[in-house]
Amino acid sequence: MHRTLAIIEREMRRFRRSPMLIVMSMMMPIVQLVVLGYAFGGNVKHLKVAIVDQDHGVPAVRIRELAGAIATGNHTFDVIDYSDVGVALADLRNGVVNGVLTIPPDYSRRVITRQEPTVALISDNTDSFVSATLSATMAQVVGSLGQPVKTTIRTPSQPSLQLVEVYPYVPYIQYLLPGSITMSIFMMVMIGGGIIFIDDKARGLHEGYLVTPITKFELIAGFNISGTIRAVIAGAFLMVIGSLIAGVPNPLDPMRMMRLLLVITVTAFALISMMFLIMVRISDPLLPRAVFGVLNTVLYFPSGAVYPQQGFPKWMQVIAAADPFTYAVHAFKSLLLKNTGFEAIAFDLGFLVVFSVVSMGAATMLFRRTL
Amino acid sequence: MVAIDVRNIVKRFGDFTAVKGISFQVASGEIFGLLGPNGAGKSTLIRMLTTLLPPSEGTALINGFDVARQADDVRKAIGVIPQAMTSDLELSVEENLLIFAKLYGVPRDRRKRLITELLEAVELTEWRDKQVRNLSGGMRRRVEIARGLVHEPKVFFLDEPTTGLDPVSRVHVWEMLQRIKSERDLTVLITTHYMDEADKLCDRIAIVDHGQLMALDSPMKLKASVPGKNVLEASFSSAPADWIEVLRRLPDVEEVTGHDHVFRLATGNGPATTMAMLQTAAQMQVSVDSLAVQSTTLDDVFVHYTGRALRDTLQAPAPQDNPFMIRR
Numbered sequence A: 001m002h003r004t005l006a007i008i009e010r011e012m013r014r015f016r017r018s019p020m021l022i023v024m025s026m027m028m029p030i031v032q033l034v035v036l037g038y039a040f041g042g043n044v045k046h047l048k049v050a051i052v053d054q055d056h057g058v059p060a061v062r063i064r065e066l067a068g069a070i071a072t073g074n075h076t077f078d079v080i081d082y083s084d085v086g087v088a089l090a091d092l093r094n095g096v097v098n099g100v101l102t103i104p105p106d107y108s109r110r111v112i113t114r115q116e117p118t119v120a121l122i123s124d125n126t127d128s129f130v131s132a133t134l135s136a137t138m139a140q141v142v143g144s145l146g147q148p149v150k151t152t153i154r155t156p157s158q159p160s161l162q163l164v165e166v167y168p169y170v171p172y173i174q175y176l177l178p179g180s181i182t183m184s185i186f187m188m189v190m191i192g193g194g195i196i197f198i199d200d201k202a203r204g205l206h207e208g209y210l211v212t213p214i215t216k217f218e219l220i221a222g223f224n225i226s227g228t229i230r231a232v233i234a235g236a237f238l239m240v241i242g243s244l245i246a247g248v249p250n251p252l253d254p255m256r257m258m259r260l261l262l263v264i265t266v267t268a269f270a271l272i273s274m275m276f277l278i279m280v281r282i283s284d285p286l287l288p289r290a291v292f293g294v295l296n297t298v299l300y301f302p303s304g305a306v307y308p309q310q311g312f313p314k315w316m317q318v319i320a321a322a323d324p325f326t327y328a329v330h331a332f333k334s335l336l337l338k339n340t341g342f343e344a345i346a347f348d349l350g351f352l353v354v355f356s357v358v359s360m361g362a363a364t365m366l367f368r369r370t371l
Numbered sequence B: 001m002v003a004i005d006v007r008n009i010v011k012r013f014g015d016f017t018a019v020k021g022i023s024f025q026v027a028s029g030e031i032f033g034l035l036g037p038n039g040a041g042k043s044t045l046i047r048m049l050t051t052l053l054p055p056s057e058g059t060a061l062i063n064g065f066d067v068a069r070q071a072d073d074v075r076k077a078i079g080v081i082p083q084a085m086t087s088d089l090e091l092s093v094e095e096n097l098l099i100f101a102k103l104y105g106v107p108r109d110r111r112k113r114l115i116t117e118l119l120e121a122v123e124l125t126e127w128r129d130k131q132v133r134n135l136s137g138g139m140r141r142r143v144e145i146a147r148g149l150v151h152e153p154k155v156f157f158l159d160e161p162t163t164g165l166d167p168v169s170r171v172h173v174w175e176m177l178q179r180i181k182s183e184r185d186l187t188v189l190i191t192t193h194y195m196d197e198a199d200k201l202c203d204r205i206a207i208v209d210h211g212q213l214m215a216l217d218s219p220m221k222l223k224a225s226v227p228g229k230n231v232l233e234a235s236f237s238s239a240p241a242d243w244i245e246v247l248r249r250l251p252d253v254e255e256v257t258g259h260d261h262v263f264r265l266a267t268g269n270g271p272a273t274t275m276a277m278l279q280t281a282a283q284m285q286v287s288v289d290s291l292a293v294q295s296t297t298l299d300d301v302f303v304h305y306t307g308r309a310l311r312d313t314l315q316a317p318a319p320q321d322n323p324f325m326i327r328r
């Protein structure tokens, strides 16, 4: 046991004197949190919509007024008047405008005679996000206009959907925070338990350990406990800094911090075990550097950290189910966004513990006490 | 008493045999040198003796313990300085020693006393709180030597402790080793490329090449075992084709080797052979471009036993590192 402590002491002393390590493991998650948070979090604004009015009747003018109101109101789009459909479509194709709204010549007549009046929205569907926003907003415009036209009588017996929001609106940056905390833990594990671990091995530092009477288990415990401590420090740092940046309400609530710290610790150990299993038979210092990006992508994106997993194809859902990030992110989301208790995260903790035990067991079996 | 007993030890890596059945014994208290060019198998041999690599065949006993079956007893008895510098750059000199004392389970009170003593011995007392990254290569080696002795081992293995150091640091390291050795009951096994060092320091020397033991004796006896007392090295221009035959017939010459224009003559009487050679050269109108006369050194011993000069092979890559090199 004292030998395990000696290894931990050595690793922690080295860690204290390499502040770059902690900066490096913090930088990527924080930059991603801020940039992704603001890049995806906002509503789309100032889309350019060409309006070609071939009707000029009173109902057509109403549509243009309403569109103009949105343009000056929440700026979702700006309106540009075109007289020629051909020119408008050419501009759409060339990216000058994002969508073309045509009001056909018989529009007013159909409104008056109630013969299903239609306007057409042609949008550039190569950007699905933009075209979805545009058609949703246009549907609103036409809908509000169509109210007096299409009169439907509401009866109390008709079923209707009422939306009740349980939690206050969550900005996207807060939605991203759980993934960022998980990533900071991963970065520390990748650098400390992957890159530096293999560099030490290649430099012969492990030879120094192996000629002492230390046992295999003392050695493994020393490496992994010190790695877990480092990763917990990184995760805890990001929990506090990230909560402040993302504006999580009540960020320093002690009960929640306790639970968060528990999840951080279990996650750190799960990721260290996984990394140790990957690196246990590796000696080439290039390898951890090469797998760094791949591993990060494969673990981070399927975890539901940036996009709900329900939107994934089947194969990616399979990856997600085995990905320890998934459970860490889910637990952090419960605690940070909904401030839940233990029941909500029990399964996540259970999975991560089992994952750790299995990986660590396999790695221990593969570990060799000779060169 | 026998401190190191190596019995027909073999190490294979796949179908390449790095150590081909080496046997020798090192007596307690001896300084034993392993000499050999790059890739000779020195590090592989040391790794087997220090339990880092399991031998493919044969055994070795360190202080009576089998390296394969009683590895932990061996580990308690030995101190090891690997070929690569392995001290922690971020840690101070003292912390480096402290961590290893803890790894070896040296009790707290002994720890303090030993570290102070060892820092004194390697002359790093005033550097004890400095981070190792601020130290020169030679000082770093001395930290490692102290670190290897922090649990008072009986047998000390050093793999090329002076390679890469400047001549002054090299001398310093050797003197230090000699002094440390004289103050305690220690057996030392050391590998090196430097003949002059081995000559001065080692009680006995083993010459290893291609994983085989080529010669083993005290430096004196090794030098006596090669032909001649002196070596002449000379180069000529406009020498006739049978010049090497002419050189062989000179008085007291025992052996002549040569390629290009450089010839090496082993002789029992350096001055006489030199005079005769110069006269013969003048008569036959051969001009002498360079001439050196030396007493036999371990370098010559090395050339004699391995068929090549150590300083040449130092630069050349080991044959198995380069598939395009033809083995001679």
Ligand SMILES: Nc1ncnc2c1ncn2[C@@H]1O[C@H](COP(=O)(O)OP(=O)(O)OP(=O)(O)O)[C@@H](O)[C@H]1O
Pocket: B013, B016, B018, B036, B037, B038, B039, B040, B041, B042, B043, B044, B045, B083, B318, B320, B321
């Ligand atoms: N793990 C290994 N796998 C395969 N071949 C190896 C391994 N370790 C060493 N070798 C080979 O065994 C031979 C002996 O290597 P070794 O390191 O023992 O030489 P050395 O005498 O210490 O040389 P140097 O002076 O360069 O340190 C070399 O040719 C080397 O390529």
Ligand SMILES: [Mg+2]
Pocket: B042, B043, B044, B083, B159, B160
């Ligand atoms: Mg070597």
